[in-house]
Amino acid sequence: MIVEILILFIAVYLLNLWINRKPENLPPGEWGLPVVGYLPFMDRKMTKTFEKLQKKYGKIFTSCIFGGSTMANKQKIDIFDVNDKEVKVFAKNVNDNIEDMEGPLSLLGFFPWMVPLVPKYVKDKWMHETRIEEKREEVMDFLRKFIKEHRESLDKKNPRNYIDKYLIECDEQKGNSEYDYWGEEDLLSNILDFFMAGSETTSSTIRWFFLYMSRFPDVQKRVQKEIDEIVPKGQLPSLHDKEKSINFLGSVVITNIETCHKNPLHWKHPNTFSIDNFLDDEGELIKNKEGYLPFSLGRRQCLGESLAKMELFIFIGAILQNFEILEPKGQNVKLEPLEHTNIINLVPNFKVILQNRI
Numbered sequence: 001m002i003v004e005i006l007i008l009f010i011a012v013y014l015l016n017l018w019i020n021r022k023p024e025n026l027p028p029g030e031w032g033l034p035v036v037g038y039l040p041f042m043d044r045k046m047t048k049t050f051e052k053l054q055k056k057y058g059k060i061f062t063s064c065i066f067g068g069s070t071m072a073n074k075q076k077i078d079i080f081d082v083n084d085k086e087v088k089v090f091a092k093n094v095n096d097n098i099e100d101m102e103g104p105l106s107l108l109g110f111f112p113w114m115v116p117l118v119p120k121y122v123k124d125k126w127m128h129e130t131r132i133e134e135k136r137e138e139v140m141d142f143l144r145k146f147i148k149e150h151r152e153s154l155d156k157k158n159p160r161n162y163i164d165k166y167l168i169e170c171d172e173q174k175g176n177s178e179y180d181y182w183g184e185e186d187l188l189s190n191i192l193d194f195f196m197a198g199s200e201t202t203s204s205t206i207r208w209f210f211l212y213m214s215r216f217p218d219v220q221k222r223v224q225k226e227i228d229e230i231v232p233k234g235q236l237p238s239l240h241d242k243e244k245s246i247n248f249l250g251s252v253v254i255t256n257i258e259t260c261h262k263n264p265l266h267w268k269h270p271n272t273f274s275i276d277n278f279l280d281d282e283g284e285l286i287k288n289k290e291g292y293l294p295f296s297l298g299r300r301q302c303l304g305e306s307l308a309k310m311e312l313f314i315f316i317g318a319i320l321q322n323f324e325i326l327e328p329k330g331q332n333v334k335l336e337p338l339e340h341t342n343i344i345n346l347v348p349n350f351k352v353i354l355q356n357r358i
Contacts, residue, residue: 227321236314324355326355
């Protein structure tokens with residue numbers, strides 16, 4: 001019996017070696033172990049591992065993860081009352097869910113075959129699966145209520161926003177087999193994407209902005225000086241001002257964005273927060289800067305890029321025009337993302353003081 005088990009084990013091991021053998025003509029890199037690939041040797045932050053591999057193998061390299069190879073290189077809106085209790089709970093649930101999904105549960109995204117094998121106790125106690133599902137359902141309930149309010153107040157002749165337009169189109173396409181997948185559940189998923197992939201990423205960027213501006217007051221003053229020169233006093237910045245030269249505001253192949261953003265070939269000060277990284281020798285903004293990929297590129301380029309840029313320009317411009325952002329004495333928050341996050345660089349907890357500009 002022992003011999004048969006040993007033979008079976010060897011056969012399975014050899015089969016795994018054959019199935020997960022490194023294909024020919026791939027870029028150089030690390031293939032790792034059977035099944036799990038190079039994962040056991042990776043840092044908690046994958047970007048740190050990619051940075052090391054880039055230094056060792058060059059701009060394009062291969063890394064096998066779980067049997068698969070990865071090549072890396074370089075109309076009207078609805079307004080929520082921020083003081084509303086439901087809105088506050090909704091915003092917190094969205095943020096908490098993203099943070100939890102960045103934790104141990106993300107392992108199942110790499111190991112999907114483990115989903116039925118991992119005990120429920122482990123999923124709940126270590127991966128927080130139940131907590132994630134409960135918060136997600138609370139988020140969905142809030143959005144369902146939102147859609148219901150739009151349905152009840154819908155005026156087909158005067159659509160107010162995306163939700164109204166979607167509901168009108170659903171009604172008009174009833175009976176059309178090509179639109180069978182349309183419906184309020186599909187609309188619900190789309191709106192959830194707007195908040196999870198859109199609003200939260202923008203708000204995280206603004207939180208990073210607050211932290212960096214409080215830490216680098218000299219940079220803050222340079223931006224404020226240009227805003228004061230371009231935007232008339234007593235008037236908030238608008239998208240029209242964006243054209244007036246406000247310089248400072250503005251296998252599977254995976255783009256290693258973080259490494260691109262620290263590449264000395266493209267940046268004057270690759271490891272330092274400096275506006276000069278984006279300016280030419282004459283102090284003018286470098287448009288379409290090479291090596292700058294905040295929204296990724298290719299097929300995976302962010303669909304919300306234009307909206308995000310508009311939001312950030314208006315929000316950040318208005319904040320800096322009216323306030324000085326100060327760091328409380330004694331606060332020494334590291335300018336590094338939360339350790340347990342991997343895909344999204346979530347900002348650590350911090351405090352700032354907003355002081356009216358004189």
